[in-house]
Amino acid sequence: MKAVIMQAFGGPEVLTVQDIQLPEPGPGQVLVKVKAAGVNFMDTGVRRGLGAAWELPMTLGVEGAGIVLATGPQVTEFVAGDRVAWHYVPGSYGEKVIAPVSQLVPLPDDIDFATAASLMMQGLTASNLVDKVHRIQPGDVAFVHAAAGGVGLLLTQMIKLHGGKVIGRVSQADKVDVVLAAGADYVVIGRAHNIAGQVLRLTEGQRVNVVYDGTGSEGFADSLSLLDYFGTLALYGPFMNPIPPIDIFSVPRSIKLTYPSVMHYVREREVLLEKSRQLFAWVGAGKLKTVIGKRYSLEEAGQAHRDIESRNTTGKLIIVP
Template identity: 55%
Template sequence: MRVVNIAHPGGAEVMEYLDRPDPEIGVGQVLVGVTAAGVNFMDIGVRQGNFWREIPYPKTLGVEGAGRVLALGAGVQGFALGQRVAWVYAPGSYADKVVIPAASLVPLPDGIDDRTAAALMMQGLTASHFATDFYPVQTGDIALVHAAAGGLGLLLTQIIKLRGGTVIGRVSSSDKVAAAKEAGADHVIVDRDGGFAEEAIRVSGGEGVHVVYDGSGPTTFQGSLNALRTSGTLAWFGPVLGAPAPIDIMSLPKSIKIGYPSFAHHIRTPELLLSRSTQLFDWVLKGQLQVRIGREYRLEDAAQAHADMESRASTGKLLLIP
């Protein structure tokens, strides 16, 4: 099998495209032939040495993808050879084959192709958690979405609109405005330096927004707090870009609330994984949720995919195709 490994932490240059023996299948596991793997900021964090510290080197990167069942381990039920499946978290997904617990797989309906599924799972389930679980958007709510032209931002914007909310999208350059608007953003702010709060307050009628979804790192944290209205909520995520400074909780203004949402809490059981994924697939099949694939790379070009993501120049979801 072919994999993308790292032998030590570092920049994109530490990623190696290698031959490795095929993995062995254990009880309750499934061997899947990977047809598409998603690229996520989590993968960059693993490469830099910030995550998976308990896993020894060398490590195969990647967690998300879609493919076909090649073999079934003992005790596996509900899946068949050749069946199309997808997953949101299976370490080692930057490969042409991966062994995954059956409980971590979902079957793909005929109308969802493999590339769409691989582009949807991580960011779609994350966006679903943010807008339906962590802060259930209600009709009339105004949300500020950072990185609104990225893979997550595009999906989050659409789900907020499905729930009756208004979206103020923030993008880093003017060439990303069209993508954010196509996803349904009602207003788009172009800003790279964190000076967006005043405009967000103005657009929201002077009161500030109900919720901010901020995965842009420490530089936007204070602005996100400033953009909130009384009793507003900040959903802060994206640890790869660094944490904000320590907070004096008694200094927080306007009775605001701050939380750190994790998609894993949205799908904490196999039943929830299946139901939440089915909802995403249903939205796509009905034309209510559009998945934008920004660029596809060969598996051996994974380092370039990381470099493009880190440059913040990419729009939409990045995929690796073994």
């Protein structure tokens, strides 16, 4: 089988397609034919060697959807032919992947594989942000950075589903329409570090209840300044520009600052199944829509990384093996 392999850390050029042999699935595992894999900023961080002590060579990718080909010992939840999706199974940039049953969810017949691969990681991340991190109440005003990205578009829709109002930020004018189509009440254009004044003029000086910020240090100061008393600054994602140490006594207005992990949100299998079913139900009912920005082959994985790091894309990027 073919997979995207990297032998060294570095730029997108380290990603190459090679033939590899997977082992037979072990206890609690299944072999899955990957029909679509999601591209995430997390993948670019792993490619550069950030975070954990990654072992090389390795296959990138963690998110996807596909069909069960074979099951290992002690597997009773799935059989060959079942449609499944996952938010975290390392090695997903390949034609096949060995997946632990604990990470798989059943994929309804009315959800196609590309939609599922564009929904799992970012959909569960957005669900966590509007549910556990800051439970959106009717009338809450939320400011969403990078609103035209995969997480941003899902966040915008979920905030509206919970009765909140959304001010979205995009970096350029050609991204405005897709954010408005997702339900945003207002969209502002500008860089993350130079946006607070524009937002406060829009709200006539009223600060917001929550800021969802995946920009890292670039937008941190403006995000803080936009928060009302007891507002929440929810940081998410692997940051290309890490935030420097914070003087806690300089933080204004009794705010809450959090950097949540989607892994903690769905650490129990029952919650993973419940939240995934909710995402699929919203999609099936037309209440939640994914936007696929571009599809790539395995051979184009390096270009997918260049595109997502450029921050000039909209929606979700996926790899179709």
